[in-house]
Amino acid sequence: SSQGNHSIVTEFILTGFPGLHPAYQGIVSAVLFLVYVLTVTGNPMYYIILNLSACDILFSTTTLPKIISRYWFQSGNISFTACFVQMYFVHYLGTVNSLILFLMALDRYLAICHPFRYPLVLKNSTILILSITAWVTASAPCLMLVIRAYPLPYCASNIINNCxxxxxxxxxxxxxDRTPYGFPAFVLAMVMLLGPLAFILFSYCSIIRAVFKIANVQSRIKSLSTCSPQLIIISLYYLPRCCVYLASNGFGIKFSDDVRIVIIMLYSLCPPMINPLIYCLRAKDMRESFIFIKKLITLNIKYISIIKIVYFKSPGK
Structure with missing residues (x-):
């Protein structure tokens, strides 16, 4: 047969960052472990944010422990089936994340552009239905990717240059030939990314236009500040992801393996890690706590300075 000279792949090996010097592997794995801990322990439990938090925690739990063990325990091997299971959850949770960002944009759009209709349209029951819909509808297309990719003949290299x-x-x-499988996957990714992104851009353009109609400057700033966290997360999530997808499908953008992996980790891990910081720091009690800590540190510094002055000016010093 045509495959008679090839061995059949039974497992894959995750390289992580191919160009990473062994001396830095401990540092990289420690950083990834810190990202994982912050993601799992820090996400806040707000209502729509609850879905984003759950998605972030699941994504980090699906991806980070294995690549951390690759550097800590030199265990980069992952079984054939487990690799496809991980692939499913990577794309499934990424799709859910995109749909949840769509819901967040819808929430801000209704709250600022249609404030009187907001409590009538976006009830708790509506949020629940929309959230469940996001989690359910994302499963079918991602499952189809796995079903089409799993039976392919994997008889060449088993090295995956990714985390x-x-x-x-x-x-x-x-x-x-990857084309019959790669192109439909690319189209699906663009639909699931660019569809929500189109509404997100529309909603924030509408929000900015509505905000600048407000006469009071303080009210303008307050309205825009409620949207700034989402804009940061959306930029981190969509821009690098679109660049990688375009580069992976031959659209004239080229990255080295290490740069590509860094960009992938940027949009995969940074939003889940900084979500808690962005949303928690906006809470009033959290800000007051940091103000109190800052005052306490300032007082301690002054107290230490006084002690030093008294000590060095005392007789015999």
């Missing part, structure tokens, strides 16, 4: 298993990383290792 986790994804569709591009796996299917490029198949001993067959």
């Amino acid at each position: 986790y298993c994804d569709h591009v990383g796996i299917t490029t290792l198949a001993c067959t």
Whole structure:
């Protein structure tokens, strides 16, 4: 047969960052572990944010422990089936994340552009239905990616140059033409990304236009400040992801493996890690706590300075 000279792949090996010097592996794994701990322990439990928090925690739990163990315990091997399971959750949770960002934009759009209709349209029951819909509808297209990719003949290299298993990383290792599988996956990714992104851009353009109609400057600033966290997260989530997808499908953008992996980790791990910081720091009690701590530190510094002055001016010093 045509595959008679090839061995059948039974597991994959995750390289993490291929160009990483062994001396820095401990530092990188420690940083990834810190990202994981912050993501799991720090996410706030707000209502729509609750879905984003759950998605962030699940994504980090799906991807980070394995790549951390690759550097801590030199265990980069992942079984054939486990790699596809990880691939499913990577794309499934990424799709859910995109839909939740869509819901967040809808929430801000109704709150600022249609404040009187907001409590009538976006009830708790409506949020619950929309959230469940996001989690359910994201499963089918991602499951289809796995079902189409799993039976392919993987008889060449088993080295995945990434920190986790994804569709591009796996299917490029198949001993067959990737186009019939890669192009539909790219189209699906663009639909699931650009569809919500189109509404997000529309909603924030409408919000900015509505805000600048407000006469009071303080009210303008307050309205815009409620949207700033979402804009930061959306920028981190969408911009690098679109660049990687375009580069992976031959649209004239080229990255080295290490740069590509850094960008992937940027949009995969930074939003889940900084979500708690952005949303928690906006809470009134959290800000008051930091103000109190700052005052306490200032008093301690003054107290230490006085002690030093008294000590060095005392007789015999």
